[in-house]
Amino acid sequence: MSTVIEIKNVSKEFKVLNRREGLKGSIKDLFSRDYKIVKAVDDISMTIDQGEIVGYLGPNGAGKSTTIKMMTGVLEPSSGEIIVNGRVPYKNRTLNAAEIGVVFGQRSQLWWALPLIESFKLLKDIYGISDADYKNMMDFYQSQVDIEPILHKPVRQMSLGQRTLSDILAAFLHNPRIVFLDEPTIGLDVSMKSKIRTLIHALNKEKNTTVILTTHDMGDVDALCRRIVIIDKGKMLYDNDMEHLKNFFGSYRTLKVRVKGDLKAEAEVIGKELSEFQVTADDEWISILVDEDKRKVIDVLGQLQQARQIRDMQLEEISTEDVIKKIYEEGVQ
Amino acid sequence: MNLKRRLSLTRAGIIESLQFRLSMLIIFVGNLLYLIVIYFLWKAIYASSGQEVVNGMTFSDTLIYLVLASAIFNFIEMYTVWEMGRAIQSGNMVLNLLKPMEYRKYLFWSFSGTFVTQFFFTFLPTFIIVAIVTNGAIQFGFNLLYFVISIVMAIVINYNIDFFVGTICLYTESIWGINIMKQVLVLLLSGATVPIAFFPETFKKIVYCLPFQSIYNAPLSLLLGKDMPVSEAMTTLGIQLLWCVVMMILSRLFWKSSLKQITVNGG
Numbered sequence: 001m002s003t004v005i006e007i008k009n010v011s012k013e014f015k016v017l018n019r020r021e022g023l024k025g026s027i028k029d030l031f032s033r034d035y036k037i038v039k040a041v042d043d044i045s046m047t048i049d050q051g052e053i054v055g056y057l058g059p060n061g062a063g064k065s066t067t068i069k070m071m072t073g074v075l076e077p078s079s080g081e082i083i084v085n086g087r088v089p090y091k092n093r094t095l096n097a098a099e100i101g102v103v104f105g106q107r108s109q110l111w112w113a114l115p116l117i118e119s120f121k122l123l124k125d126i127y128g129i130s131d132a133d134y135k136n137m138m139d140f141y142q143s144q145v146d147i148e149p150i151l152h153k154p155v156r157q158m159s160l161g162q163r164t165l166s167d168i169l170a171a172f173l174h175n176p177r178i179v180f181l182d183e184p185t186i187g188l189d190v191s192m193k194s195k196i197r198t199l200i201h202a203l204n205k206e207k208n209t210t211v212i213l214t215t216h217d218m219g220d221v222d223a224l225c226r227r228i229v230i231i232d233k234g235k236m237l238y239d240n241d242m243e244h245l246k247n248f249f250g251s252y253r254t255l256k257v258r259v260k261g262d263l264k265a266e267a268e269v270i271g272k273e274l275s276e277f278q279v280t281a282d283d284e285w286i287s288i289l290v291d292e293d294k295r296k297v298i299d300v301l302g303q304l305q306q307a308r309q310i311r312d313m314q315l316e317e318i319s320t321e322d323v324i325k326k327i328y329e330e331g332v333q
Numbered sequence: 334m335n336l337k338r339r340l341s342l343t344r345a346g347i348i349e350s351l352q353f354r355l356s357m358l359i360i361f362v363g364n365l366l367y368l369i370v371i372y373f374l375w376k377a378i379y380a381s382s383g384q385e386v387v388n389g390m391t392f393s394d395t396l397i398y399l400v401l402a403s404a405i406f407n408f409i410e411m412y413t414v415w416e417m418g419r420a421i422q423s424g425n426m427v428l429n430l431l432k433p434m435e436y437r438k439y440l441f442w443s444f445s446g447t448f449v450t451q452f453f454f455t456f457l458p459t460f461i462i463v464a465i466v467t468n469g470a471i472q473f474g475f476n477l478l479y480f481v482i483s484i485v486m487a488i489v490i491n492y493n494i495d496f497f498v499g500t501i502c503l504y505t506e507s508i509w510g511i512n513i514m515k516q517v518l519v520l521l522l523s524g525a526t527v528p529i530a531f532f533p534e535t536f537k538k539i540v541y542c543l544p545f546q547s548i549y550n551a552p553l554s555l556l557l558g559k560d561m562p563v564s565e566a567m568t569t570l571g572i573q574l575l576w577c578v579v580m581m582i583l584s585r586l587f588w589k590s591s592l593k594q595i596t597v598n599g600g
Binding site: 102 | 435596
């Protein structure tokens with residue numbers, strides 16, 4: 001497999017004006033030279049191969065978009081080296097643009113007033129796609145999703161889901177080697193989400209396109225990514241397979257119980273009894289995240305049963321969501 | 334292939350502008366109102382001066398000039414500053430920068446469709462009406478050829494000035510004030526609101542040293558000038574060409590260096 005993206009010790013710093021409070025402060029700010037340096041990305045390295053789907057995760061403001069902007073060439077790294085398709089992106093932005101596709105959720109590169117098909121034709125000419133390739137791609141799209149009803153609709157009349165779908169189709173149209181998807185499923189309903197996941201999966205399989213996906217939706221990650229990279233506060237926390245991550249947290253199980261009485265109040269009592277574990281409650285279940293290296297689940301269950309009557313119980317493997325949450329909160333040791 | 338890319342943008346622009354039927358009607362009506370205002374304004378000016386000819390122009394000369402100037406305005410004005418400012422504020426600029434085409438060219442060709450529709454829907458009808466109504470005030474000869482060449486260069490100069498001003502929005506992040514200031518300055522200094530013949534002598538000299546008069550004054554004087562000697566026409570076109578090149582280089586350099594600023598500091 002060939003490498004398409006190589007990032008070596010990349011950092012990005014921004015100079016930000018220190019803003020003061022109030023009207024007086026705002027006036028002072030007009031003349032202020034008081035800048036502070038904010039490190040958005042701090043010493044990140046990774047290598048991504050052709051055909052991979054990489055989930056790029058992190059809480060809001062972690063530096064995900066900054067990294068993507070550096071990979072696309074819109075931002076120049078403060079230090080370190082990025083090579084995309086054998087080129088330095090910020091020096092060859094226009095050239096690089098021909099071989100990548102981007103979707104920034106909630107932003108559209110389509111022509112607002114034009115029917116989708118006109119946008120596609122325009123992109124065909126702008127990217128210099130040959131008639132055969134274009135037809136090929138359209139046929140493939142047709143086989144994957146039912147595009148006929150949206151093809152002749154002006155983009156401004158589309159629903160958010162249709163527009164996102166269109167934007168993704170537009171980003172893949174020139175068969176780029178890499179596609180960056182920045183929160184593509186944000187704000188979409190369940191069926192549209194799954195439609196879009198299936199589409200991305202199929203495109204990746206068929207065209208061997210590398211996909212870099214940032215998202216907050218763990219459903220996206222579970223459905224698409226074999227590898228995930230997690231960053232927080234600009235620093236890389238994790239870069240490995242999903243499987244590996246699950247093994248790492250493999251000793252964790254979620255024990256869900258339902259007891260008599262008010263669940264919230266009961267959860268608090270249980271929380272005190274089992275102070276070493278995390279206990280939460282919702283309308284139906286009390287969930288206890290048990291680390292089996294410390295205590296067996298059966299043990300915990302036994303202790304719970306002594307004090308109260310358990311009406312129902314469930315045992316769950318830890319979900320990706322919980323894993324990520326644990327990493328955000330505690331990091332990987 | 335490069336040409337195909339550009340013409341494809343033109344084509345999309347034409348389709349896009351035809352989508353907004355109502356807006357075209359409103360432009361037409363707005364233009365009509367403007368023309369009525371200037372008719373009475375200048376009628377009053379001539380009446381109060383008590384002379385037939387003011388600064389070498391008769392009332393009908395002035396009116397023809399201003400009517401055509403407003404027709405040209407509707408046709409070549411493309412609100413570049415507005416468009417750029419909006420893209421900068423909303424952050425959509427990122428997507429524009431990720432097109433495999435230089436942004437300055439991409440934007441120009443995206444607008445080019447509007448030239449075509451506006452030319453046929455506003456400029457040409459106005460021109461024909463003026464030609465018929467004034468019966469002979471506009472000559473039909475080489476001046477039409479000069480005018481066409483001149484107006485193409487006017488478009489290029491106007492676009493590059495706009496693009497230059499639009500780039501300033503990268504720094505200020507505000508659009509409104511800059512846009513208004515630019516509009517007023519350009520329209521005044523180019524002779525679109527008041528014919529340059531009416532300017533005081535020293536001011537006139539300064540204005541002739543600036544690029545703006547190449548946008549409205551140059552094509553209009555080539556069109557309306559009676560029996561203009563070839564040498565004079567060539568000088569006007571030559572000056573325009575010079576400004577074309579200068580403004581293209583300036584706007585390009587300014588954009589490049591500003592872009593460098595963004596890629597370093599983020600936008």
